[in-house]
Amino acid sequence: MTEALPAVRIVEHDGTYFARLAYSQEMPVEALLDAVFGRRFRFGIPPQGTAVAHIRVGEIECWKKQCRATTKIVTGIDVVFGPHTSSFSVPQLGEYPALFGEVLGRLPRDAKIGRLKKRFSNTQERAYVSNGCYRCDSIVGEFYEIDARYTEEAVGSFPIQITPAWKQAIEEEMENQLEWAVYSPSELGM
Structure with a gap:
């Protein structure tokens, strides 16, 4: 088709x-x-339709031995419209600043959710938008986010307009x- x-x-x-x-x-x-x-x-x-975005959060233990705090991290964002569901990781959202800002403004106010921001990863030898420990703000590397998916839950949903930025992100995520x-x-x- x-x-x-x-x-x-x-x-x-x-x-x-x-x-x-x-x-x-x-x-x-x-x-x-x-x-x-x-x-x-x-x-x-x-274009110019509406969708619903769902924020998924899970728990992970900080990797730093002197911290070891149990932190909630964003494990992904799902955008649902019609029969489609597009899922974005935190690093993917970092590639779209306007979208990242919209999601950041919708995160629930929970003292145990770590900050989302651009950090340098020694493992990947690059800076990217990542989760951090809520207590010590150490990076939670992209590879280790998978551990939090075992406890993830949707913590917030909000309507979005399919703006040109969302449309571009969704189409790129769907890869033809x-x-x-x-x-x-x-x-x-x-």
């Missing part, structure tokens, strides 16, 4: 016909036709996996 040629698969269940789209969207054929004629069947990321999909009127700003 390409932008120039939308395609759906028609399947039958108990005498009812359903349209199967990418991203596991399945709906009665009548609903698909309603979306097509209502201009809600779109390719890729619709854009497809045709059906969106709700509210997701399209209709």
Whole structure:
């Protein structure tokens, strides 16, 4: 399926016909036709639509022997719109300053969440946006964030407008996996 040629698969269940789209969207054929004629069947990321961002946080122990504080760190940001979910790591968000600022402003006020900021990593020999220990502010390296995913939970959700910056970030994260999909009127700003 390409932008120039939308395609759906028609399947039958108990005498009812359903349209199967990418991203596991399945709906009665009548609903698909309603979306097509209502201009809600779109390719890729619709500009100026709305989405919901979810902040995920998990716990990790500080690696410094003199600290060892249990710290909450941001393990990722999920942006959900229509059938799509795009997930961003903290270092990825650092590549988009406007998006990083928006997420930073939405973090819950919790004394045990470490600061997000640009730090130098001796392991990676580069500076990047990273989590830090809430007590000593030591870097929590990107590789070690995976340990916090065992305890992660969504701690905040907020609506976002799909601005050109969000659209670019999402499209780059999806790496040419854009497809045709059906969106709700509210997701399209209709």
